[in-house]
Amino acid sequence: xxxxxxxxxxxxxxxxxxxxxxxxxxxxxxxxxxxxxxxxxxxxxxxxxxxxxxxxxxxxxxxxxxxxxxxxxxxxxxxxxxxxxxxxxxxxxxxxxxxxxxxxxxxxxxxxxxxxxxxxxxxxxxxxxxxxxxxxxxxxxxxxxxxxxxxxxxxxxxxxxxxxxxxxxxxxxxxxxxxxxxxxxxxxxxxxxxxxxxxxxxxxxxxxxxxxxxxxxxxxxxxxxxxxxxxxxxxxxxxxxxxxxxxxxxxxxxxxxxxxxxxxxxxxxxxxxxxxxxxxxxxxxxxxxxxxxxxxxxxxxxxxxxxxxxxxxxxxxxxxxxxxxxxxxxxxxxxxxxxxxxxxxxxxxxxxxx
Amino acid sequence: xxxxxxxxxxxxxxxxxxxxxxxxxxxxxxxxxxxxxxxxxxxxxxxxxxxxxxxxxxxxxx
Numbered sequence: 062x063x064x065x066x067x068x069x070x071x072x073x074x075x076x077x078x079x080x081x082x083x084x085x086x087x088x089x090x091x092x093x094x095x096x097x098x099x100x101x102x103x104x105x106x107x108x109x110x111x112x113x114x115x116x117x118x119x120x121x122x123x124x125x126x127x128x129x130x131x132x133x134x135x136x137x138x139x140x141x142x143x144x145x146x147x148x149x150x151x152x153x154x155x156x157x158x159x160x161x162x163x164x165x166x167x168x169x170x171x172x173x174x175x176x177x178x179x180x181x182x183x184x185x186x187x188x189x190x191x192x193x194x195x196x197x198x199x200x201x202x203x204x205x206x207x208x209x210x211x212x213x214x215x216x217x218x219x220x221x222x223x224x225x226x227x228x229x230x231x232x233x234x235x236x237x238x239x240x241x242x243x244x245x246x247x248x249x250x251x252x253x254x255x256x257x258x259x260x261x262x263x264x265x266x267x268x269x270x271x272x273x274x275x276x277x278x279x280x281x282x283x284x285x286x287x288x289x290x291x292x293x294x295x296x297x298x299x300x301x302x303x304x305x306x307x308x309x310x311x312x313x314x315x316x317x318x319x320x321x322x323x324x325x326x327x328x329x330x331x332x333x334x335x336x337x338x339x340x341x342x343x344x345x346x347x348x349x350x351x352x353x354x355x356x357x358x359x360x361x362x363x364x365x366x367x368x369x370x371x372x373x374x375x376x377x378x379x380x381x382x383x384x385x386x387x388x389x390x391x392x393x394x395x396x397x398x399x400x401x402x403x404x405x406x407x408x409x410x411x412x413x414x415x
Numbered sequence: 416x417x418x419x420x421x422x423x424x425x426x427x428x429x430x431x432x433x434x435x436x437x438x439x440x441x442x443x444x445x446x447x448x449x450x451x452x453x454x455x456x457x458x459x460x461x462x463x464x465x466x467x468x469x470x471x472x473x474x475x476x477x
Contacts, residue, residue, distance in 0.1 A: 217477045303477035328474035347455065348473060359476040392471055397422060401469060404454045
């Protein structure tokens with residue numbers, strides 16, 4: 062294997078753990094190239110696919126700012142993927158080019174769904190054409206002041222932080238003790254190749270103050286603890302962590318403090334988003350009390366974690382703007398195109414919420 | 416009952432406790448959650464025969 066291929070496979074290490082994705086597919090994807098595209102929806106679909114390994118662009122590609130974030134990108138002369146408007150998702154192969162149409166009237170929250178279907182087509186040629194799913198909330202501008210604490214700035218947290226600040230959040234506290242690794246970069250959109258090895262907190266402090274000078278951004282380079290809720294007093298906590306243990310801690314602390322929280326978790330092509338407050342069943346009632354963390358890395362795709370983050374952002378904004386919240390768990394599977402709302406009642410024996 | 420887990424499908428013609436269903440599908444209890452007709456099923460509960468069952472990963476990634 063040449064050095065370029067080896068570098069590429071290290072970069073995508075985490076998505077190569079997903080069933081059905083192997084070195085051959087990953088190297089095949091890297092031969093695809095995006096050129097001139099237009100509009101927010103097209104651009105986000107392209108970015109999510111580029112981050113999933115379709116890593117060629119021409120000089121006409123409009124999101125050149127993705128470059129510093131994305132070392133596997135390769136400049137090429139000719140595009141191989143062309144986006145068009147159409148009533149359904151359709152993928153037609155015309156010589157070397159893939160002509161992909163989808164409804165451009167869809168809200169931008171559908172971008173990860175479209176990217177997931179196109180990626181699935183590259184895997185096995187199958188994809189769903191219609192868009193009949195109903196998402197729990199839309200991505201509005203933030204119209205009311207509020208303070209949000211984000212715990213974890215990785216695959217969920219990095220896009221969530223950017224989505225909230227882009228939509229006008231002015232007061233955010235971030236809790237993140239970790240360091241940046243090479244295999245984080247394909248989905249953790251606030252970090253680039255030069256940041257590998259540095260604490261996420263240090264990089265976020267530098268970048269966010271430059272990108273959002275009018276926002277108050279406070280960053281803790283430490284693990285979550287209940288004391289942070291007492292000192293920061295956020296209106297809402299968003300859990301973007303990668304283990305059961307911290308989710309239990311956030312759940313228990315938030316219920317004790319009476320602070321509502323949003324949680325999401327993702328794996329492979331699927332994940333969920335939940336909103337919890339004192340009168341609703343807690344995370345323990347949903348997941349059980351006895352889930353154990355292992356050290357084994359989990360397979361994850363950029364459009365899946367982006368979708369989880371986007372849903373968290375939508376639910377957060379809905380709460381800040383209207384004090385409205387979803388009561389059911391929203392679960393999705395982008396590979397099998399399944400979207401479900403799940404009723405979770407309080408457990409009689411739950412020591413946290415009942 | 417019709418049972419879905421990702422791209423896998425099973426069909427059973429009897430009611431079943433959650434634990435038995437997970438055993439029959441060959442999945443690991445600690446890795447999944449079970450829903451029947453849109454509602455979370457807990458340990459000790461029996462799933463009625465005509466239910467539409469969805470098994471999902473107990474995801475914890477972020």
